[in-house]
Amino acid sequence: MDEKDEQLLPEENLREEEPLDEPVVPEEGTPLGEVRIAEDVIAHLATKALQGVEGVQPASAGFSAKLSLGRKPSGGVRISIGEGTPPEIGVDAFINIRYGLRIPDVAWDVQEVVRNQLEAFTGYHVKAVNVFVQGIFFGQTKTAEMEPEAVTPLQEELQEGEAESTSPLPE
Secondary structure, eight states: OHHHHHHHHHHHHHHHSSSSOOOOOTTTOOSSOOOOOOOOHHHHHHHHHHHTTTTEEOOOOOHHTTTTTTOBBBBTTTEEEOSSSOOOOOOEEEEEEETTTHHHHHHHHHHHHHHHHHHHHOOEEEEEEEEEEEEEEEEOOOHHHSOOOOOHHHHHHHHHHHHHHHHSOOO
């Protein structure tokens, strides 16, 4: 072991004598390169945000999309990315709203949710979220679907009577 220790000592001395080149650390906030997020990724995030708003379903972009005029929407949203650092995003959201909800309130919720989610996930500035209400749908509320059916006493009597009349044994 003494020989190994003697061999290490001269090497350590050489290391100490050589000036160390410290790695260049960029200042905080200085970009190391460019990061670009694809429009499809942003569109997918916006669609997921739309689906999170109660009483909203993504819709098609309508007649102009069928004629292939302008950018093609996917999942009820159309994205436009502007130049700059960080880039600015413009979102066109095409939605259907459940019957009975106040349309301006739902549209406001859509704008807020989409803007907040995109800014949180991408770090990009959302310049505008334009909401286009394409129609309404007649859907049941989630609470009505989750509640068990209430059975009235009259229904209980009918169900008991049906069970008795379908019995294979003669009376």
